[in-house]
Structures are given as C-alpha cells and as structure tokens.
C-alpha cells in the first residue's frame with residue numbers, strides 16, 4: 001500500500017425497492033429509494049466501497065451526488081495517494097461546495113481501502129472500538145399505525161426496545177393516541193423517542209410538546225424548522241424532556257451556534273450531513289465538550305453507508321444514544337451486500353474484519369437494484 005494511488009472510480013446510481021411506505025413529514029417515501037454506490041480501486045488492486053444516500057428534502061439528490069463525483073471530483077481523486085485521506089478531503093472541499101453525501105462516499109471508500117490493506121477495521125483507523133454493539137432504534141413511520149404496532153409485537157420480545165415515533169404529520173390528537181397505545185401495550189419496557197422532522201411552527205408548539213412529553217420520551221427531535229434556534233432554545237429551557245437537534249445541526253459551525261444559544265440537549269450525527277467520518281468525530285469532540293450526547297441518525301442508506309456509520313459509532317464514545325440503522329433488515333427488500341451486518345437482541349453488531357468488514361456483491365447490485373446510471 002506504501003505508495004498506492006487511486007487508479008479507478010466506478011459509480012452506480014441505483015434505485016432500491018423498499019417494503020413499506022415511510023411517512024416522514026417533510027418528505028414521504030414510498031416504493032423505492034435512490035443511492036449512489038462508489039467503488040475505488042487502488043494501484044495495488046485493493047478495492048474499497050462507499051455510499052452517498054441523499055434525501056432531496058434534507059441534503060440533496062442522488063443524481064447530484066452522482067454528477068458531483070463523476071464530473072467534478074473524479075479528476076481530483078484519480079492518481080492521489082490512498083493514505084492521504086484528510087489531504088484529499090480538504091482538496092475536494094476546495095473544488096466543490098456542499099455535496100456532503102458525495103464526499104463521504106469517497107472518504108468511506110478510501111478508509112475501506114486503507115483498512116483492507118493494513119488489516120485494520122475502519123473503527124480501528126478512527127481510534128479503535130469503545131463498543132462492540134450499538135442499540136438499534138426502529139422508526140414508527142408507517143402510514144398505517146396498526147401495522148407498526150403489529151411489527152412491535154414481534155420486535156419487542158426479540159429485544160428491539162427503542163422506537164422513534166415520527167410525529168407532526170397526522171393531527172396532534174392522533175399522535176397522542178399512538179403514543180398512548182404504545183405505552184399501554186408495552187409500558188416502560190420500551191424506550192420511546194419522538195421526531196417531528198421540523199413539522200411544528202414555533203407559535204403554539206410548546207403546548208403540543210408538553211402533551212407528548214407526558215409519555216416520557218427519551219428525547220424530542222427537531223420539533224421546528226432548522227433555522228428556528230431561538231424556539232429550540234425556549235423548549236430546552238421550558239421542558240424536562242431533552243431536545244435533540246437533527247436538521248439544525250449539519251456540521252461544527254451549526255453546533256457552535258446551538259451551544260451558544262443552548263438550543264439543544266443532544267444532536268443527531270449523520271454522515272450524509274457531515275460529509276465525512278473524520279468531520280463527524282470533530283463534531284462529536286465539540287459536542288462532548290459541551291456535554292451533548294450524539295445519536296446515530298440516517299437518511300436512506302443501505303448496507304455500505306450503514307457499515308461506515310457503524311464503525312464511526314463504534315469508535316466515537318459520545319454517540320451514546322444508539323442508532324437508527326434499521327434499513328437493511330427492516331425496510332430494503334434487498335441490500336447489495338453478500339451478508340447484512342448482523343442485528344442481535346436489538347443491537348447492531350459492529351463487523352469484524354478489515355476495512356468496512358463487508359463484502360459487496362456486484363451480482364446483487366445488478367439483480368436487485370435498478371441501475372439508473374453507471375460511470
């Protein structure tokens with residue numbers, strides 16, 4: 001690996017079928033999700049994979065991520081040393097503004113290559129594991145709440161006890177009824193969280209939040225639009241229930257402002273927001289200093305993107321509120337891996353093995369996803 005350079009880039013823009021509709025307030029998902037899979041090959045033949053999984057109402061589009069890498073980043077990646085990851089990421093930030101999903105896909109593939117070459121996992125490269133498993137949260141977001149409740153009747157006994165309820169899409173009284181039904185059915189055996197995905201207006205929000213706080217959620221996520229930090233700060237001051245910032249916190253600059261205004265008690269870390277595993281650790285260093293725990297969020301990543309997130313959380317102590325990496329097991333009808341990252345007793349098991357610890361199946365890519373573009 002000593003002087004290996006990046007010799008080849010292959011890109012797939014894929015559309016993957018999903019099992020259930022997802023009602024998420026700002027944008028609903030039904031039928032399929034689009035992602036970009038990136039394969040880098042080093043001059044010594046070692047291959048690494050990464051994934052860009054944007055969501056158009058949140059970070060950007062898969063088509064834009066594809067073009068970002070294919071047209072704008074490709075000339076700056078080819079020929080560069082695989083080990084100089086930070087240097088390349090700085091260069092990519094200079095030549096292209098934004099597009100965090102495209103950039104994290106490239107960084108992930110480089111970490112995968114370096115890890116495979118060295119016999120180290122991506123978590124090892126990020127400082128080594130502080131945990132071997134990560135508590136898994138499932139999102140209650142099916143338009144048919146009865147279907148979600150049925151799922152819970154199977155999942156809770158199997159050890160899946162964390163549920164994040166997507167609220168603010170249906171009328172408030174329905175949200176309250178659903179929370180009540182969940183507490184009635186499962187009592188304190190479940191860890192409930194609530195996510196408004198920015199659905200509420202600051203005006204009148206506090207009485208709604210006091211209503212849902214009665215169900216003892218571990219946190220309430222992003223009740224109001226991302227720019228309404230003053231309103232977020234007023235909720236932090238008024239409620240005992242912690243407020244978690246997701247859309248309000250993409251990067252360290254956002255987090256500095258949140259800390260300054262006391263606008264959250266916790267943050268959601270998503271690789272598609274930070275655009276980098278290394279920068280995600282920078283964000284958490286700041287959050288640790290301010291005493292804010294992190295939660296491992298996702299957009300619509302499949303197995304490659306979630307492998308990257310799993311290694312990040314394994315090696316980042318402050319991301320202590322679990323993760324929502326449930327897509328490959330519960331939502332995607334097929335993933336592109338030979339074997340999915342295992343779930344055990346309601347936890348994601350951090351993969352062993354070098355790099356991301358996964359094997360991508362090109363056959364599965366071609367058989368189970370619709371390839372919309374390839375380059």
Ligand SMILES: [Mg+2]
Nearest residue numbers: 195197221246
């Ligand atoms: Mg969220």
